[in-house]
Amino acid sequence: MSHLRLLSTDFDGTLIEHFSDGRCTADFAEVLRQHKKHGGVWAVNTGRGLVHAIEGVEKFQAPVQPDFLLTNEREIFHRSSDGRWVPETGWNQTCYQRHDELFENSKAIFDWLRSHVDLRPGISLAEENGQICGVITSTEAEMTEFVDSLEKESAMAPDFSYQRNTIYLRFAHRDYHKGSALGELCRVLGIRHDEVLAAGDHFNDLPMLDGRFAAYPCCPSNAIPEVRETVLAAGGHVASKPAANGVAESWHFFHTDHVS
Numbered sequence: 346m347s348h349l350r351l352l353s354t355d356f357d358g359t360l361i362e363h364f365s366d367g368r369c370t371a372d373f374a375e376v377l378r379q380h381k382k383h384g385g386v387w388a389v390n391t392g393r394g395l396v397h398a399i400e401g402v403e404k405f406q407a408p409v410q411p412d413f414l415l416t417n418e419r420e421i422f423h424r425s426s427d428g429r430w431v432p433e434t435g436w437n438q439t440c441y442q443r444h445d446e447l448f449e450n451s452k453a454i455f456d457w458l459r460s461h462v463d464l465r466p467g468i469s470l471a472e473e474n475g476q477i478c479g480v481i482t483s484t485e486a487e488m489t490e491f492v493d494s495l496e497k498e499s500a501m502a503p504d505f506s507y508q509r510n511t512i513y514l515r516f517a518h519r520d521y522h523k524g525s526a527l528g529e530l531c532r533v534l535g536i537r538h539d540e541v542l543a544a545g546d547h548f549n550d551l552p553m554l555d556g557r558f559a560a561y562p563c564c565p566s567n568a569i570p571e572v573r574e575t576v577l578a579a580g581g582h583v584a585s586k587p588a589a590n591g592v593a594e595s596w597h598f599f600h601t602d603h604v605s
């Protein structure tokens with residue numbers, strides 16, 4: 346059996362390139378076949394919500410389905426034997442409850458946010474169930490500027506954090522991110538961190554690529570510089586190919602590295 350028991354892959358930018366047809370590549374399809382043949386588990390660890398994650402996975406048309414979807418950078422769903430996506434109730438309920446409490450205690454930050462956004466036509470608020478949950482900017486440069494302001498404004502609220510992905514930003518409790526969701530999945534499955542490959546391309550992937558939750562972090566060639574630096578600092582692999590072909594290249598690198 347391979348030493349890699351769990352693949353935790355981001356989706357957008359990592360398995361599919363922006364402006365691609367959204368389909369799985371032949372190289373990555375072969376990796377999935379080999380991984381599953383040896384009893385491995387595949388989790389798509391994404392910033393998408395559940396509905397959009399399911400849409401993306403269906404369009405991807407991989408030869409095998411993911412076993413888990415980790416959505417919104419923090420929720421966990423597993424695929425039942427009849428193909429339904431079932432929430433990991435305990436983790437998700439605690440996650441929702443802690444975010445409700447956090448946002449209830451963050452009224453001053455949200456007041457600042459509304460007035461900040463009112464003055465900037467390029468920034469808009471995202472809402473879920475009547476609660477502000479994030480912001481969308483018109484450019485990545487504008488997002489960098491916004492993050493600087495947000496960090497100053499939230500400096501006195503240590504639990505208030507965010508996950509940033511291109512022009513999208515989601516507010517989050519500091520304990521919830523792709524890394525902690527992956528850590529919980531490993532705890533539930535009894536998988537050690539030195540049996541995990543994690544692949545990502547953007548800021549919101551950093552918490553699963555710094556070596557704490559996956560001993561084999563990697564990124565495709567199109568990853569942002571911050572991701573490449575984090576992966577290298579954790580002893581991981583930066584692929585020479587983009588997106589899914591890059592993840593396949595890293596899987597072979599770690600696989601060969603171990604068995605040789």
Ligand SMILES: [Mg+2]
Pocket residue numbers: 355356357358359510545546547
């Ligand atoms: Mg991505």
